[in-house]
Amino acid sequence: MALGARRGQGGNGSSYLFLIPALLLYSAFVVYPLFTGLTYSFFSWKGTLRDSFAGLDNYAGLLSGSFLDQLLPALGHNALLFAGTMLVQNTLGLAFALALSRVRRGKRALQTMFALPYLVNPLVIGYLWTLLLSPAFGPVNALLKPLGLAMPWLGDPDTALPTVIVITTWQWVGFPMLLFSAALGGIPQEYAEAARTDGAGSWQVLRRITLPLLKPAMATVTILSFIGSMGTFALVYALGGSNGAPAGATDVLGLLFYRTAFASGDVNALGTSSALAVFMFTFIFGSTLLLERVLRRKA
Amino acid sequence: MRLAAAAVALAMAVTACAPSTTTRADQGKITLSVWGWGPEANYDKMFAEYEKANPGVDVDARSFTTATEYDTILSTGLAGDNGPDLAWLRAGANLQPLVEAGRLLPLDTKDVPGLAAYDEKVLRYAKGDKDGKVYGVPFAVQTLQVIYNKKIFADNGITPPKTYDEMISSAQKLKAKGIIPFAFGGKDDWMLPIVASIFGTAHWGGDDFIAAVKAKQKKFADPRFVEGIDQLNKLKPYFPDNAAGVSYTDAQILFSSGKAAMFPGGLWELNFFGENAKDIELGVFTPPVPEGQGLMPGFTDGSYGVNVKTRHKAEALKFAAWLASKDYGQLYTDTLRIFSAVPGVTPKDPLLGEVSTTFDRHGATYFMNEFAYGNPSSAAVFSKALQEMLLGRITAKQAAEQLDKSVSTWL
Structure with missing residues (x-):
């Protein structure tokens, strides 16, 4: 009876009831840790023992000379990774999607093949590529040697980050490709046909019709790439270790956090790393919101 | 879910x-x-x-x-x-x-x-x-020293070097025969201070120098310390090509596969080589310095x-x-x-x-563990600096200065 009565009122109250389990889990595993991380950053620590209230001291520590010397290059590398991902991975993803939209037979199989590497854990991919690119035993250099192009791809600071971008692309290119493919499938054929009837070439159709209609998909891909590039850890860790070898050329925020929290041996490691985590969260979250605003307005 | x-x-x-x-x-x-x-x-x-x-x-x-x-x-x-x-x-x-x-x-x-x-x-x-x-x-x-392949030494008429010049000439001899003298990789940067201390500790005078730095009487930019870490640059021709890009594991494999004659590293490597290169007979020596006897660094x-x-x-x-x-x-x-x-x-x-026996007579403290404090730790800062030095981007003096700068934040 009661149930029937409630249903009669529109059912809004009971539908909230179903959200409770998810809300509880979300609070326990996402909101609560985020909040404790925030509070941790305002205290000084002795190992895992909370010491005294430190105010903004931990944040001031982030800006101290020796720490800032690591923070800024790491942030710069994250930004370069994002730029590289946009230029190489997403451009290639778009090209694959456009090419595949003309393929009639085996489209599915090709899509699966392009997307396959992203099913593999980035750590595995990282170790695999370290072996492939090893200057002592790697098959890649063995192939390039006759051409005079053999070099320590991951061992030279000039080539290390571009190599990371290439490997990231190799792993993730299937993802923008799938998104763009889906968006392409949603564009009615009539637009292109009408344009062609009016005498537009295929380049004009692409530039004036297809690309503008892909803008929402591009915005999504850009935002996801940004979040991915800023939070990257596993692949760079597997390729260059926790210090971002060689000579810090592949150091990123994730590695810096890992080192600060778990590998520094500093008594106040928990305080400093919590402050860094809060900074990272605020920075990534804020930038994402901003990016979304700008892109959505344009789209 | x-x-x-x-x-x-x-x-x-x-x-x-x-x-x-x-x-x-x-x-x-x-x-x-x-x-x-x-x-x-x-x-x-x-x-x-x-x-x-x-x-x-x-x-x-x-x-x-x-x-x-x-x-x-x-x-x-x-x-x-x-x-x-x-x-x-x-x-x-x-x-x-x-x-x-x-x-x-x-x-x-x-x-x-x-x-x-x-x-x-x-x-x-x-x-x-x-x-x-x-x-x-x-x-x-743990002690740090050079581990060598006895068979490769014997085949090439080489014995563990007694003088610095002998070590260099033996390395040249091996290189001429296409054998990598020292299996060393600088991609995993924690290996760099270890290898620098194996070849350099006697140059800077071991524990006395470390004590003087701790007492703020000396700096790492002291010419003797710089000379010590500069050994990595001097020995570069005898490391694998592009040593800065060679990983620790690569270096281990170079030695265990018999492509390299010597491996500068910790005593724990004996266990690894004992299991992974059973047929290689291992020997150890402490690299001599131009002044004579070298020092063997060690740590708890x-x-x-x-x-x-x-x-x-x-x-x-x-x-x-x-x-x-x-x-x-x-x-x-x-x-x-x-x-x-x-x-x-x-x-x-x-x-x-x-x-x-060698450690009792010529032992010294591994310097890096004494300076592993700070956030970022001075050990991490210096490992990275040595890597840059090995890549030829900075000089040994500049690397030592970076260590001084980092140490000054907590000492």
Whole structure:
């Protein structure tokens, strides 16, 4: 009876009831840790023992000379990774999607093949590529040697980050490709046909019709790439270790956090790393919101 | 999905409430749990000896093979109520967070008489920096030297060098024959200060220099220290091509596959090569310097500490006393083929015996562990600087200056 009565009122109250389990889990595993991380950053620590209230001291520590010397290059590398991902991975993803939209037979199989590497854990991919690119035993250099192009791809600071971008692309290119493919499938054929009837070439159709209609998909891909590039850890860790070898050329925020929290041996490691985590969260979250605003307005 | 997550949460809650593993068993037998890293089987074997002599005690060794996560696992374990009774502790700087948090029982010679016999140089790494108390029984001393392939040496008419010039000419000879003289890779940057100290410690005068830096009488930019680390640049022709891009594992494989004749590294490599390159006969030497005899750097690798919350304090301390005894030292050295930190142990293994003699005569402190403080730690800063030096981006002097700058933030 009661149930029937409630249903009669529109059912809004009971539908909230179903959200409770998810809300509880979300609070326990996402909101609560985020909040404790925030509070941790305002205290000084002795190992895992909370010491005294430190105010903004931990944040001031982030800006101290020796720490800032690591923070800024790491942030710069994250930004370069994002730029590289946009230029190489997403451009290639778009090209694959456009090419595949003309393929009639085996489209599915090709899509699966392009997307396959992203099913593999980035750590595995990282170790695999370290072996492939090893200057002592790697098959890649063995192939390039006759051409005079053999070099320590991951061992030279000039080539290390571009190599990371290439490997990231190799792993993730299937993802923008799938998104763009889906968006392409949603564009009615009539637009292109009408344009062609009016005498537009295929380049004009692409530039004036297809690309503008892909803008929402591009915005999504850009935002996801940004979040991915800023939070990257596993692949760079597997390729260059926790210090971002060689000579810090592949150091990123994730590695810096890992080192600060778990590998520094500093008594106040928990305080400093919590402050860094809060900074990272605020920075990534804020930038994402901003990016979304700008892109959505344009789209 | 949600159900699975809830099940996991429930399971976690149940485990958290479960009684500790260190409960009294029915027959009044006590279980002491010990946490550490490295192969568990070795510890079971060694601790079985203790169980034989002490029938009332069952020692349960638990090993966390992921050494990088061990610190987190241990600090969490000790903070809660389910921690071990005893645990392996890191040496020096990395021990301090646990000491400052008050997680460990200070040890004195009343409870652990063996500690009295330890060399102060060894014991220092198990002490709290602020209170000077001992918090662990050191278990191992690692030495750093050059390991060489006896067959390659013999085939090329080379013997372990007595002088610096001889070392260089032998290296040239090997290189001319297409053999890489030194298997060394600088991609994993923790290897860089190790190798710099193997070739350089005698250049900067070992412990006296380190003491002078600590007393702020000298700086690392001192010409002698710069000359020491510059050895990496001078020996670069005898390292693999693009040494800065060669990883630690690559270097190990270069040596174990017989492509390289020598491997500058820690004594722990003997174990690795013993298992992975069974047919290679190994020798060791300490690189000479132009002035003559070289110095062999070494460091205390870790110690056994007692959890301040242990429910079996008396038994744990008795076990700690055994860990500081010669019996355990001998057992440790012979089982693991690593130096025990217990004084007066003579290794059965002849190679280890040779290293032991050299270390007694020409031992020095591995400098980097003395300067592993700060955030970022000076060790991390200097490892990176050495990597840049090896890549030719900065000079040895600039690398030393970077170390000075980092050290000045905490010394």
